[in-house]
Amino acid sequence: MKKLKIGVIGCGSIAQHRHLPEYKANPSVEITAVCDINEERAKEVAKEFKAKAYTNFEKLISSGEVEAVSVCTPNYLHAPISIAALNAGLHVLCEKPMATSKEEADAMIEAAQNSGKTLMIGHNQRFVESHLKAKQMIEEGAIGKVYSFRTSFGHKGPEGWSVDGKDSWFFNKDKAFIGAMGDLGVHKTDLIRHILGEEITEVGAFVETKAKTFGDVDDNAVCVLKTASGVIGTLAASWSYTGKEDNSTIIYGEKAIIRLEEDPEFSLIVQYTTGETVRYELGQIQSNEEGGQSNSHVVDQFVQSIVEDKSSPVSGEEGYKSLSVILAALESNETKKITRV
Structure with missing residues (x-):
């Protein structure tokens, strides 16, 4: 062959x-x-x-x-x-x-x-088993109308991961252009777009540098996102989570809440309004920490x-739509106004 x-x-x-x-x-x-x-x-x-x-x-x-x-x-x-x-x-x-x-x-x-x-x-993140299952459930109407979401991606920072440590390009704005928001936040904007099956249209954001003061890029960002149909939620991206990595997402729906990558054993937990809870063991999400998924797919x-x-x-057009949310977040932080994507 x-x-x-x-x-x-x-x-x-x-x-x-x-x-x-x-x-x-x-x-x-x-x-x-x-x-x-x-x-x-x-x-x-x-x-x-x-x-x-x-x-x-x-x-x-x-x-x-x-x-x-x-x-x-x-x-x-x-x-x-x-x-x-x-x-x-x-x-x-x-x-x-x-x-x-x-x-x-x-x-x-x-x-x-x-x-x-x-x-x-x-x-x-599109190819993580729990995310694929959640997308399927939402498309099939298993949780009814989606009301809101919360998604987060944070860890200690790339200095422990990059081959160049604190001297890494990650902390140099001329080379990185953007810090945690581009490194981690863009993953979550892509995930939310993909899992909900609709575009993010408005962004309000705070983007700061608090922990990695040896660099000149952002290391903490919190955003409020609104989709085309009016679903609102929050996104946090951080290089200052000094404990365990957080790569979780919660979708709040009419009939159930979906909890993704929040529990160390069950990567997908569905809590129905009936009181029933269903736990799925679908393998762990890809992580820089030990025990994380080894293949990103x-x-x-x-x-x-x-x-x-x-x-x-994941086409260039799709990549651009996820990047656009990040660019809008930067603009929102600078103007202190809600920014249309």
């Missing part, structure tokens, strides 16, 4: 802990090239995964050695590298947030359309869409 030749651009933690191991585990894939501006890191990773090392992404893209790439770089490079790869006729899996502006996102989407190649944005979904010639599991 012919294998899909993959290149990974950016050899930091997200590549080393997610993309590369998941590609390696996929029988349809051959990792042929990796790239990082840190030559020593590129060579180390290349050796581990039996690939060719590059320090220049343009050379990797034009090498003819890959058919698809993962873009695992600092946020400010997501758009230029993705666009260059798409223009060169390569499929692209880009980490989130997909871009740092509407203009960049539009250019990525246009490049994907012009090339006819797959552009996928790495929103893994993003890579497998990306590979499958290419091999089977299917549409992108």
